[in-house]
Structure formats: C-alpha cells, structure tokens
Amino acid sequence: MYIFRGWDEQRLCRTPSKHDIHRWLGPDVKVILVRYCGHVGVLSDTLCHELGITDPDGLVSERELNRALDAFPRTKEELERDFLTGAREALKYGVTCVHSEDYHRCHLDDLIYLLQNQKEIRIFEKLNLDFQEFQKFRNVFGVLSDFSTVGSLKLYLDGSLGGRTAYLSEPYVDAPIRGKLNLSLGELAKYLFLTRQLSVQVSLHVIGDAALDVAFKSLLQHPQIAKPRLIHLQVTRKDQLEKLKLFDVHLSVQPYFWMADSGMARKRIGNRMETSYAFREMYLRGMKLSFSSDAPVEPIDPRYAIEAAMKQGFSWEEAIFLHTFAASEVSGPYLSKKLGRLEPGYLADFVVYEEDPRRLPKPVAVFVKGREVKIERVLSSSHSQSLRQGGNESVGSS
Numbered sequence: 001m002y003i004f005r006g007w008d009e010q011r012l013c014r015t016p017s018k019h020d021i022h023r024w025l026g027p028d029v030k031v032i033l034v035r036y037c038g039h040v041g042v043l044s045d046t047l048c049h050e051l052g053i054t055d056p057d058g059l060v061s062e063r064e065l066n067r068a069l070d071a072f073p074r075t076k077e078e079l080e081r082d083f084l085t086g087a088r089e090a091l092k093y094g095v096t097c098v099h100s101e102d103y104h105r106c107h108l109d110d111l112i113y114l115l116q117n118q119k120e121i122r123i124f125e126k127l128n129l130d131f132q133e134f135q136k137f138r139n140v141f142g143v144l145s146d147f148s149t150v151g152s153l154k155l156y157l158d159g160s161l162g163g164r165t166a167y168l169s170e171p172y173v174d175a176p177i178r179g180k181l182n183l184s185l186g187e188l189a190k191y192l193f194l195t196r197q198l199s200v201q202v203s204l205h206v207i208g209d210a211a212l213d214v215a216f217k218s219l220l221q222h223p224q225i226a227k228p229r230l231i232h233l234q235v236t237r238k239d240q241l242e243k244l245k246l247f248d249v250h251l252s253v254q255p256y257f258w259m260a261d262s263g264m265a266r267k268r269i270g271n272r273m274e275t276s277y278a279f280r281e282m283y284l285r286g287m288k289l290s291f292s293s294d295a296p297v298e299p300i301d302p303r304y305a306i307e308a309a310m311k312q313g314f315s316w317e318e319a320i321f322l323h324t325f326a327a328s329e330v331s332g333p334y335l336s337k338k339l340g341r342l343e344p345g346y347l348a349d350f351v352v353y354e355e356d357p358r359r360l361p362k363p364v365a366v367f368v369k370g371r372e373v374k375i376e377r378v379l380s381s382s383h384s385q386s387l388r389q390g391g392n393e394s395v396g397s398s
Contacts, residue, residue: 001072005034005296007042008162010264018045018058032068037297040163041065061165062156062182069105076110087120092375093301094351094363097122097331097339099252099292101154103129112140115148121368122147122339122349124331126154126203131190141200143334146369151332152201152229155191156182158211161234162264166208168235173270179208185218192222201226201330203252209235209272216243229330232294234261235269235276244287250330251287253279254294255309255319280313283322290327291319303360316358 009015021031021044031044043051043058051068053060060068074082083102090098100123103111108127115125127150129137134153143149159165159180164172167179183191195202202224206212212233219228231252244251258277266273283289291309293300302323309319325340338347348370355361366373 001030003032003034003069003072005038006036007033008036010162015057015059016042018042018048021045021058032065034065034069035160035163037160037162039065039159039165041068043068061163062159062180072105073107074105076107076113079106079110080114083114083118084120087118088375090295090300091121091366091368091373093303094366095121095300095302096349096351096366096368097124097328097335099124099126099327099331101126101128103127108133108137108140112144112150115150116144119145119147119369122331122335122347123149124152124335125150126152128154128156131187134191134194138194138198138200141198143332146334149332149334152203153191153195154203154205155188156205157188157214158182158206158208161207161261161268164268166235167211167214168208168269169210169213169237170272172268174267178210181211181214183214185214188214188218189222192218192224195226196222196224199225201229203229203231205231207232207234209237209240212236212240216240216247219247219249227288227330232257233279233282234265235272236278237272238275241275241278241281241285244282245285249288251282251289252292252327252330253282253289254292254298254305255279255312255314256293256298256305258312259308260298279309283314283318288326288329289322290330291323292327303362307360320357 007016016033021029021033021042025031028046029044030047032047033042035041040059040061043053043060045058047053047068048058051071053064098121102125115123125148141150158167159182164175164177165180167181171178192202204215206215215230227248227250229250229252233251233253234257258279261277265276269276279289291305293302293305298304306316306319306323309322310316328340329336331339339349342350349368351363352365353361354364366375
C-alpha cells in the first residue's frame with residue numbers, strides 16, 4: 001500500500017487518474033494519490049474495486065477519500081515516527097506551539113498516548129471525530145500535560161477551493177458545480193448541542209461562502225459556551241463581512257493563501273475575489289483574528305505567512321502579534337495564559353536571531369521550556385535572496 005500527497009493540476013496541466021497509476025505502476029497496486037490540499041485524491045483500480053468507487057477516473061473527495069485513507073491505519077510506531085518528523089520540522093523554523101489535527105490513519109488511543117507522553121513541542125490538538133466517536137470519547141478533551149492539550153472538536157463543513165469542494169453560494173466559474181457541504185444543518189446541530197453541553201470549543205473548517213452561511217445559521221441556533229473558531233474563510237461576500245461582527249467567534253486565517261492561491265482562485269471564483277481573502281478588512285473591523293500556516297498544505301516556516309500578511313497591509317508588529325499572542329488566546333485553559341509573550345510568568349519558549357527580526361531572517365536557536373532544542377539548522381542565506389514556494393516569490397523578495 002502506497003500513499004503519495006502533493007499533486008496539483010495547475011502544475012501538471014491536468015488531473016491524474018487511476019489510468020495513470022495503471023500505466024506507471026501496473027494493474028495490481030494499491031495506491032492513493034492525494035492532492036496537495038488533502039481534500040481530493042485518486043485511487044488505483046484495485047482500491048476502487050475493493051472500496052466500491054465507481055468514478056471512471058478513480059477520483060474521490062472528502063468522506064470517500066477519508067474512508068480510503070482510514071482503511072490503512074498506521075501502527076503506533078509509524079504514528080510516533082511521523083509525529084517526531086513533523087515536530088522537528090516545525091521546531092527547525094522556530095515554531096514551538098502548533099494547533100494540530102492529527103487523528104488520521106491511526107487509533108485514537110495511540111494518538112492520546114503519544115500526546116500524553118511527548119515533550120517535543122506544545123500542541124493544541126483539534127480532534128475530527130464522527131458523532132458516535134464524539135459521544136464515546138467526550139471525556140478525552142482537556143489538558144493532558146504541560147505540552148499537550150486536547151482542546152477542540154474539528155468539523156469540516158466543506159472542502160478546498162482548489163479541489164472545487166469548497167461550498168459556494170454560486171457555481172464555480174470553471175465548473176458547473178457549487179462544491180460540497182460535508183455536514184447538513186441537522187448533523188451539525190447534534191454536534192453543537194453536545195459541544196455546548198461539554199463546554200468544548202468547536203472549530204469549523206469553512207472555505208466557501210455557502211459553508212459560512214451554514215456556520216452562521218447553526219451558531220445562531222446553537223450558541224456556544226466555549227468561543228467557536230472559524231478556520232480559513234477564504235471566500236466571503238460583503239454581507240458576510242458585516243455579519244461576522246455580530247458573532248463572538250475567533251477567526252483563524254492563513255495569510256499565505258492570499259499569495260499561493262491567487263491565480264487558481266481567480267479561475268475558480270472570478271470577480272468574487274474582490275471580497276475574498278479579506279483578512280486585513282476583518283482585522284480592521286475589529287474581529288478576533290489569528291494567523292497560521294495550514295501546513296503541510298503551505299510552508300510551516302512562519303516567515304511566509306508574516307511576509308504575505310505584510311504585503312496585504314499588516315505591519316510587522318501586527319503580523320507577529322497575530323502569529324503569537326493572538327493565536328495563544330484560543331489555546332485552551334493551560335497554554336492561553338502562558339504563551340505568546342516574553343514576560344515573567346510565561347513559558348520560556350522562544351527563538352533567537354542574529355539579525356533584526358524585521359528582516360525575516362532564519363532562527364539560529366530555538367528554546368522550549370527554557371532549554372535549547374537540538375535542531376537541524378536551516379541553511380543560512382542573505383535576506384536579499386528569494387525563496388520560492390508554489391511558484392510564488394516569498395521570503396526575502398523585494
């Protein structure tokens with residue numbers, strides 16, 4: 001069984017299919033090719049037969065893709081290996097705390113054990129559970145250690161813009177579809193009733209404007225005790241930007257999407273771009289906002305998001321605040337009062353630079369809990385040089 005992630009039809013100039021897998025690797029292989037967004041994939045012919053996938057090209061998305069991936073869970077050792085790889089990659093770039101969602105292709109007991117015992121990086125874990133799991137494992141939410149908190153229920157209302165599974169109020173410009181709503185109002189209501197009862201934060205993945213309408217309606221009908229989090233908010237309308245002010249929610253957005261998505265998004269939604277990726281406007285309207293990377297979809301190196309935010313009109317100071325202290329405010333009862341500042345009483349998690357941080361250099365040292373972390377040093381380069389990601393100029397470009 002082989003799983004590969006990272007294809008992009010924009011670069012390939014076409015979408016791969018199960019026929020490509022047959023031609024490349026033969027007829028009897030079990031292979032999943034996952035689009036870089038993680039919401040769309042292609043299954044080999046053998047897997048299509050095993051899982052009852054009838055699409056002529058082996059294309060799957062959202063629940064079908066997740067079902068295929070979950071059919072091949074990782075062992076406890078593989079989960080730990082992947083976790084350590086990810087943690088060390090984050091620390092290498094000075095990221096000492098992540099808001100992560102790791103319940104994929106593994107057993108929940110193995111994940112909780114790992115979170116309870118790891119001492120590599122601070123983690124605010126968001127669990128994506130089906131409703132039966134949520135009922136069964138409701139007591140798993142809480143502080144596990146001074147490194148790990150299971151703090152939020154993650155629900156995907158829709159998919160991705162690039163994969164055309166983001167749920168839109170009007171059809172895509174380049175396809176006669178509106179995307180997918182992954183949870184009906186009735187299904188979402190059951191979750192929100194229980195999150196309110198348990199005082200557990202709900203994090204809603206919302207990319208399309210129609211998905212945001214569903215979030216609005218559901219949160220109005222089922223007010224929450226723990227402040228909800230809306231994640232992404234890439235496609236928005238003018239009336240929604242007005243309505244957002246009325247909700248006591250936290251918005252988790254990814255500034256680098258504004259750069260990485262620009263060409264693709266205009267093909268998908270056309271002139272709706274005028275009111276989309278409106279992160280600066282949200283901030284100026286006084287909405288509770290924080291920045292993140294959405295790694296591994298985009299680079300985990302925070303300099304990409306910080307630079308993208310500055311190109312959207314945020315100051316360096318605003319971008320740093322939104323990437324640190326503002327994000328810590330929704331990190332649960334333990335971490336929220338101890339992260340994001342260099343002050344007495346806060347956790348000694350910090351990075352060291354040899355150059356002025358305003359020039360977006362690479363860190364030369366990273367400390368967690370007051371101890372220097374042994375990391376693979378990122379190759380140094382002059383701040384005037386350009387890094388490239390996804391075909392876009394990034395850190396250090398003029």
